[in-house]
Amino acid sequence: MNSAAFFFIAVLTLSAAVAAACLRQLVHAALSFAVALVGVAAFYFLLGAEFVGLVQVFVYVGAVAVLIVFTILLTRHGTDENRGFNWSGVVIALAVLAALLWAIMRTPALYVAAQPGVTVTVRQIGEALMSDYVWPLQCVGLLLTAALIGALVLVLEEKR
Amino acid sequence: MAFRCARGNAIPVLLKKSGLAFLHRNVSGFLDQIFVLGKQWLLSFLAGAPDWVGQIASSLLNISALLAVFLTLFALMSLFERKILARIQNRYGPNRVGPFGLLQPVADGIKMLIKEDIVPARADKVVHFLAPILIAAAAILALGIIPYGRNMTPFTIDGGILFFFAVGSTNEVGVFMAGWGSNNKFSMLGAMRAIAQMVSYELPLIITVLPVVMVTGSLTPDAIVAAQGGYSLGILPHWFVFTPWGAVAFILFFVSGLVESNRTPFDVPEGESEIVAGHMTEYSGFKYAIFFLAEYFGMFAVSGLAVTLFLGGWHAPFSVLQFVPSYLWFFLKLGVLLFVFIWIRGTLPRIRVDQMMSFAWKFMLPMAFTCVIAAAIWHYQGRRLSGSLWSLGWIVLVYLTLSRVLGVGKKFAPRTYRFAE
Amino acid sequence: MVTLGDYLFVSGLLFTLGFAGVLLRRNLIIIFMSLELMLNAANLSLVAFSRFRTNSLGQPNYDGQVFVFFIITVAAAEVAVGLAIIVALYRARRTTHVEDINSLKF
Numbered sequence: 001m002n003s004a005a006f007f008f009i010a011v012l013t014l015s016a017a018v019a020a021a022c023l024r025q026l027v028h029a030a031l032s033f034a035v036a037l038v039g040v041a042a043f044y045f046l047l048g049a050e051f052v053g054l055v056q057v058f059v060y061v062g063a064v065a066v067l068i069v070f071t072i073l074l075t076r077h078g079t080d081e082n083r084g085f086n087w088s089g090v091v092i093a094l095a096v097l098a099a100l101l102w103a104i105m106r107t108p109a110l111y112v113a114a115q116p117g118v119t120v121t122v123r124q125i126g127e128a129l130m131s132d133y134v135w136p137l138q139c140v141g142l143l144l145t146a147a148l149i150g151a152l153v154l155v156l157e158e159k160r
Numbered sequence: 161m162a163f164r165c166a167r168g169n170a171i172p173v174l175l176k177k178s179g180l181a182f183l184h185r186n187v188s189g190f191l192d193q194i195f196v197l198g199k200q201w202l203l204s205f206l207a208g209a210p211d212w213v214g215q216i217a218s219s220l221l222n223i224s225a226l227l228a229v230f231l232t233l234f235a236l237m238s239l240f241e242r243k244i245l246a247r248i249q250n251r252y253g254p255n256r257v258g259p260f261g262l263l264q265p266v267a268d269g270i271k272m273l274i275k276e277d278i279v280p281a282r283a284d285k286v287v288h289f290l291a292p293i294l295i296a297a298a299a300i301l302a303l304g305i306i307p308y309g310r311n312m313t314p315f316t317i318d319g320g321i322l323f324f325f326a327v328g329s330t331n332e333v334g335v336f337m338a339g340w341g342s343n344n345k346f347s348m349l350g351a352m353r354a355i356a357q358m359v360s361y362e363l364p365l366i367i368t369v370l371p372v373v374m375v376t377g378s379l380t381p382d383a384i385v386a387a388q389g390g391y392s393l394g395i396l397p398h399w400f401v402f403t404p405w406g407a408v409a410f411i412l413f414f415v416s417g418l419v420e421s422n423r424t425p426f427d428v429p430e431g432e433s434e435i436v437a438g439h440m441t442e443y444s445g446f447k448y449a450i451f452f453l454a455e456y457f458g459m460f461a462v463s464g465l466a467v468t469l470f471l472g473g474w475h476a477p478f479s480v481l482q483f484v485p486s487y488l489w490f491f492l493k494l495g496v497l498l499f500v501f502i503w504i505r506g507t508l509p510r511i512r513v514d515q516m517m518s519f520a521w522k523f524m525l526p527m528a529f530t531c532v533i534a535a536a537i538w539h540y541q542g543r544r545l546s547g548s549l550w551s552l553g554w555i556v557l558v559y560l561t562l563s564r565v566l567g568v569g570k571k572f573a574p575r576t577y578r579f580a581e
Numbered sequence: 582m583v584t585l586g587d588y589l590f591v592s593g594l595l596f597t598l599g600f601a602g603v604l605l606r607r608n609l610i611i612i613f614m615s616l617e618l619m620l621n622a623a624n625l626s627l628v629a630f631s632r633f634r635t636n637s638l639g640q641p642n643y644d645g646q647v648f649v650f651f652i653i654t655v656a657a658a659e660v661a662v663g664l665a666i667i668v669a670l671y672r673a674r675r676t677t678h679v680e681d682i683n684s685l686k687f
Binding site for chain 1: 284287323326327329330333336340352359379
């Protein structure tokens with residue numbers, strides 16, 4: 001049952017990612033990107049990481065995908081891409097894939113099954129965020145505020 | 161806390177001492193748990209099957225019960241909305257089909273089913289088709305985490321509140337798909353308006369939930385409902401709406417909920433007089449019905465969450481009335497909130513887009529943060545009367561400052577009329 | 582039985598897809614989405630590690646999940662600023678094609 005779910009989610013996520021990287025029509029690419037992100041969130045649920053999965057859906061589908069779609073609408077007519085193909089890029093990508101897979105295949109310690117019944121509750125994560133990770137949390141808050149102001153300043157129309 | 165609980169038990173103890181003990185304990189307990197027991201009875205047929213079969217059957221039972229209840233409620237709501245609106249506007253409303261027009265939803269459903277399903281020739285077919293499905297799925301999923309009664313949560317998930325908002329945020333993608341897939345200016349404009357307003361009002365909606373989560377220390381709806389059990393002096397329930405921060409947060413939450421479900425004072429995305437029907441312009445027949453259904457389900461979900469968070473969930477308002485089954489209390493409270501939805505629709509005109517946006521960012525958001533701080537004050541003053549007064553003072557202070565800064569009390573210049581010459 | 586290696590395999594594939602998207606596509610927005618895919622691949626492997634590596638008491642190790650939470654937050658900030666830059670760039674140059682944006686100053 002677990003393996004079947006894993007296989008299904010993997011196929012869904014990877015095919016959506018392929019579509020996101022390959023489709024010509026920008027909006028379609030953005031929508032399949034959202035599907036790929038939901039697939040990753042489903043992996044998190046499968047791994048017993050409820051909190052991270054919910055945050056993933058919340059931030060990526062609710063905010064990032066919508067923002068990307070808005071940007072696509074604000075920057076229309078940019079779909080012509082027939083200016084040659086970057087074959088060296090394909091070679092580099094394949095080399096990276098080969099290196100990653102080689103490293104994964106060569107590490108026998110990775111082929112361990114999960115211990116059953118290990119789930120992290122939201123409370124545990126909240127306590128970790130409020131005790132060990134409280135300074136990073138504050139920094140992230142500052143960063144988000146700075147990003148908010150920065151994004152606003154960047155897109156403000158200049159007064160003539 | 162301790163003395164409150166002791167006093168709170170006074171009346172049930174009296175009941176138990178009198179001859180009503182049997183009734184109190186057994187019959188009402190059975191009626192309260194009748195659906196849970198029924199489900200267990202149905203699942204007992206699967207006792208020999210493997211574990212996962214039982215799990216799937218249990219989920220399927222929950223889902224079908226949820227759908228059955230809310231589809232019925234949807235039909236009733238569509239009828240009562242028209243009836244109540246008609247009452248407000250001094251007319252009869254639907255009264256031809258069946259006694260008192262009660263079969264009107266059936267007639268509407270048949271009409272929607274046999275209508276031609278038109279897809280515009282230049283539309284993006286796949287996106288156009290998937291949009292209503294996504295929106296309806298999100299609305300139904302959001303209903304799943306609400307506790308409808310004692311032990312009656314369709315799926316218990318650790319971060320239930322977070323789940324509600326995570327699922328609700330996928331709605332925006334669905335609305336965008338509807339607007340873009342239709343390949344129509346007005347649909348696109350309506351979708352953009354809808355997304356802009358949903359994003360703006362999602363902030364106060366979530367931040368007004370924060371004080372409740374802070375005070376109960378849990379993201380699980382069941383724990384939040386459990387935290388609101390008990391009565392002061394045997395009559396006054398410990399619902400969060402009876403604390404100063406809770407009352408303000410409830411009003412803010414309800415207004416944001418109105419916006420999130422595109423209801424009338426904020427129905428800018430589908431303003432008929434401006435942009436036809438917004439992102440739903442190019443939909444007809446059953447797909448249009450699904451949009452309608454999603455809107456109502458969203459309304460049920462937001463009011464259900466408001467009941468769960470602020471109105472004590474399935475708890476009875478008086479300890480004397482605890483013998484009434486818990487789910488009846490939940491649906492009674494839900495019904496009251498839905499009536500307020502209809503009442504507001506019958507009373508208020510549509511608001512302008514810029515007014516709505518400035519209201520969200522300049523008033524709702526600061527007030528939502530004020531509620532968070534007020535809840536903290538209440539908590540650190542020992543959750544007693546003094547804490548309530550301090551937090552009330554803080555809220556009033558911020559409210560007065562805000563209204564001063566925003567110039568709410570400003571006198572308007574006398575209206576001038578200009579006529580065509 | 583699904584092992585840690587399987588999750589890392591999927592994560593590697595996802596990373597390569599994002600990487601290929603960054604290298605091969607010329608549209609700024611697609612490149613941006615591919616970058617996000619790469620971040621997600623890294624997140625997936627982190628969550629997988631946190632699930633499969635428990636401490637000596639058998640308790641879950643949630644450091645990986647906290648880390649993913651921070652990555653998601655930073656990614657949200659990055660998206661806000663990055664997309665704002667794309668919009669500003671489009672206003673100045675009327676294009677989102679990377680090969681048209683090859684001068685340092687305009």
